[in-house]
Amino acid sequence: MPKIQSIHFCAAAIPLDRVTSFSNRTVSVRHYGLVKVRSDDGVEGIGFCYVGSAGGALFEAAVEQLLAPVLIGKDSYAVEGLWAAMYQESLLQGRSGTVMRAISALDTALWDLNARTHQLPLHKYLGAVELESVPAYASGGYYLEGKTPAMLGHEMASYVDKGFKAVKMKTGRLSPKEEEARLKAARDAVGPDVELMMDCNNGWVDTTQAMQYIRRFEAYDPYFIEEPFGPDDIESHAKLARLTRIPVATAEIGYGRWYHKELLDKGATSILQTDALVCGGITEWKRIAATAASYGVVMCPHWFHDVHAPLVAATPNARYVEFFWDDQVLNFRRLIDRQLDHQNGRVVLHQTPGLGFGFEEKAVQKYGRWSVAK
Template sequence: MTRITDVQARTVSIALDDPTSFSNRQVLKRDYSLVRVTGDDGISGIGFCYAGSNAGEVVTRAVRDLLKPVLLGQDTHRVEGLWQEMYQEGLLHGRTGSVMRALSILDVALWERNARAANLPLHRFLGATDEESVAAYASGGYYLDGKTPQKLADEMTGYVDQGFKAVKMKVGREDLAGEEARLAAVREAIGPDVLLMMDANNAWRDLPTALAFMRMAEPYSPYWIEEPFSPDDIDNHRRLAERTPIPVATGEIEAGRWRFKELLDKEAAMILQTDAAVCGGITEFRRIAATAASYGVDICPHWFHDLHVHLVGSTPNAPYVEFFADDKVLNFRKLIDTQLSFRDGRLMLPQTPGLGFGFDEAALDRYATGPWG
């Protein structure tokens, strides 16, 4: 039996090279909370999450002050039991948000540590569905000052030229005419056979506004509309899903299997975008994916391709990884020592133990708000 001897956490904050806009907000920097869990065999595992644009230390403090005492001295392989004990410990502090993110990254670190100890890549340790690679879509299309529809189309074409057969762009910031100009330019540039995802980032507050956008977008054959409303507005997700042929996708900041079951029961989404660094870790991700499979619903996880490549590679109803080709938006890429490789629109599954990468300690020292602790 291997016992947990140390749990450490650290916050890093990285400014974006260019201020980047969504439908209704702008991001200037990103905070990440990082953890490292070590067993008495000397093997460590890592976990990480996006901790917001400010106050990322809240997640790190939840690790150090609330959940670390639950883990110390425990069997590293008692993952399910430790999940339940961490969940119970955090119950009064937050069943979603920062506390659940703290639980999530500790759960990821446990799975990653145990995979390293078994000398297996994480996707194989979890029970692989794919041997060499998984399909990915290239995520981008953000709003930037001076970014014309043609420049957006050039960006999307660049991903297609790299071999990606699916791409995603942001929508919902401009008026209908402006949004149609962007969609039309992209569809013309990438052709009819490339899948085109749309991400609204909670752009709309009411059903008529969303429906007007969807009617405009339908001729451009989008593959899905992502997060059309606030994540708490499940009923409007359901109403929109009933009224448009374009699949509704959501769930990237949802936590816990119960909330996802509500989405499924209400038929509010045809695609769940469960994020293992948000929903409750790998343990909860697997529960959610299995539940979704019984409804005939796919999981296309959000963000962190370095983590989710392993989960898509071990989940039968997970067809795509979201992939960021550079560090302009997902600047977490600056913190790790190995990047994923891709070929013909597919990400190559790591073949080294655990996640297949580690933190770049020099980069952490450059961006950290404080030391490991």
């Protein structure tokens, strides 16, 4: 009966090598929240999350002041009970945003700790569908200064050359005509048989604006249009889903099972991109995935392939993991000591206990500083 002995926590701020833009924002640095949960058996589980381009201190405060006191001294196997206790403790401070991301990181660390205690890879501890690898799409296509449609096409083709059968690009920052030119260049570069996805990052304000783009996009057969509107504008997602044959994907910033059920009830999405490190951790992600299966909706989780690969491997209605093959955008990769590999468009699963990697301590010390709660 392992009991939680201590929790180390840290906010690490890592500058991007090159300033990178989305449809409606530009990023130059990323803040990550890190945790290490140690049991009195001497086993340690890790968790993490992204907390934006600023505000890492909010993550540290949530862990230290709200959540660690709920966990210290408790049995690490009581995952459901500990999740409920953390959620109850944070009702007034935030059931979404940074506080929920802190819950997500700690909950993930508990699953990692328990899987390591049993010496099982996380996907097997959860109950695997896939044992060796999972299908992935290569994510990129960001806006960079001087980047032309032809350059975007070359980038997308380079992922196909690496073996990926599905790729994703950004959209929504430029005019409809300019975005069509970018999409055409990408489709021409990858050919008709590669699944080409588009990510708008909450770029549009209403369906009238969205359809000015979507009508141009339909001819190029995108696999989905991601996050066309703000995450809480569920009605516009549902309306757009009725107006276009392009599947609507969303929920990467979605929090908790109740928000996701409203998306499903209103027909606002065909693909849930629920992020376990945003929505409430592995515990909540599993609940959401099971609910989605009842609606016939597929899971394609957002970002952090390091944690989502084993979740996709353990989830029958999960199709893809989003994969970043370098550390230029998902620079979290610099903070861990072992990377996932990919072969023929599939991410190869770790076979060592838990998540299968740890933090690269020299890098963590470069970008942040550990504190401890006991």
